[in-house]
Amino acid sequence: ANIDTGIIMQSLDSNFNLRRLERYLVMINEGKITPAVFLSKSDLISKEEIEQKKNEIRKILPDISVTALSNNSPEDIENIKTFFTPFKTYCLLGSSGVGKTTLLNNLIQKELFKTQPIREKDGRGKHTTTKRELIILENGAIIIDNPGMRELGVISDETGLGSTFNEIDELADKCKYKDCTHTVETGCAVLEAVEHGEISEERYNNFIKIYKESQYNEMSYLDKREKDKKFGKYVRSVKKDIKKIKGRE
Numbered sequence: 001a002n003i004d005t006g007i008i009m010q011s012l013d014s015n016f017n018l019r020r021l022e023r024y025l026v027m028i029n030e031g032k033i034t035p036a037v038f039l040s041k042s043d044l045i046s047k048e049e050i051e052q053k054k055n056e057i058r059k060i061l062p063d064i065s066v067t068a069l070s071n072n073s074p075e076d077i078e079n080i081k082t083f084f085t086p087f088k089t090y091c092l093l094g095s096s097g098v099g100k101t102t103l104l105n106n107l108i109q110k111e112l113f114k115t116q117p118i119r120e121k122d123g124r125g126k127h128t129t130t131k132r133e134l135i136i137l138e139n140g141a142i143i144i145d146n147p148g149m150r151e152l153g154v155i156s157d158e159t160g161l162g163s164t165f166n167e168i169d170e171l172a173d174k175c176k177y178k179d180c181t182h183t184v185e186t187g188c189a190v191l192e193a194v195e196h197g198e199i200s201e202e203r204y205n206n207f208i209k210i211y212k213e214s215q216y217n218e219m220s221y222l223d224k225r226e227k228d229k230k231f232g233k234y235v236r237s238v239k240k241d242i243k244k245i246k247g248r249e
């Protein structure tokens, strides 16, 4: 893949939201990109609260790497640099205000490659200009920052949904009916697992909510195609930029 890791950033104040996290994950899983989580503004809450929030994530997403950090702590910034593997490519996703720009500015030393703005048509066919920056860390890791990509809508299909909720996906194979919606059917393995407490109500509810949205997205096929095309174009242009930069080294 052209992007190795998608970092979902949430701040540890009111922005922290497990459901939003799961939505970003669905998107990242669809792109066959490895997800990771950065929790910013750790200076705003206590160490105990940080651990508690990390545990909330681990409970539903045991395999994901979660790092808390404060942009106000030089020590945290030094630490976070070791997260990035040389020559791997990362992109940073998250709501406005969580501290993405601040983090990137903290990580940039001398090397900063500003790439050409890309002109693309927006939904109404008007040309808009998106600025993208490739940030190269001292160790050669590349971070792609494109404000337009940060808040991509959830492009749901069942593949991404399945890998985000993989324990539910596995159970679904055991449902009595092949087209089970896991809501009212008898012989539904998912509902049984919820009843027996093997899957928490909260996780089940999130699954159903996103599952319904994904079915809606299946219907608006053209919208989805449009987004896919945009994403493909984006990834290709990133690849070109990376080649250019590697050529300069």
Ligand SMILES: Nc1nc2c(ncn2[C@@H]2O[C@H](COP(=O)(O)OP(=O)(O)OP(=O)(O)O)[C@@H](O)[C@H]2O)c(=O)[nH]1
Pocket (backbone or CB within 6 Å): 040, 041, 042, 043, 044, 069, 070, 071, 072, 094, 095, 096, 097, 098, 099, 100, 101, 102, 103
């Ligand atoms: N307390 C605290 N404030 C932070 C931290 N990181 C960023 N901020 C502040 O949060 C505000 C938003 O930070 P930005 O870096 O602009 O957030 P962003 O994610 O880039 O937002 P957009 O550019 O709108 O996408 C700024 O006022 C920052 O100073 C942090 O770790 N701790």
Ligand SMILES: [Zn+2]
Pocket (backbone or CB within 6 Å): 172, 175, 176, 180, 181, 182, 183, 185, 187, 188, 189, 190, 191
């Ligand atoms: Zn079922």
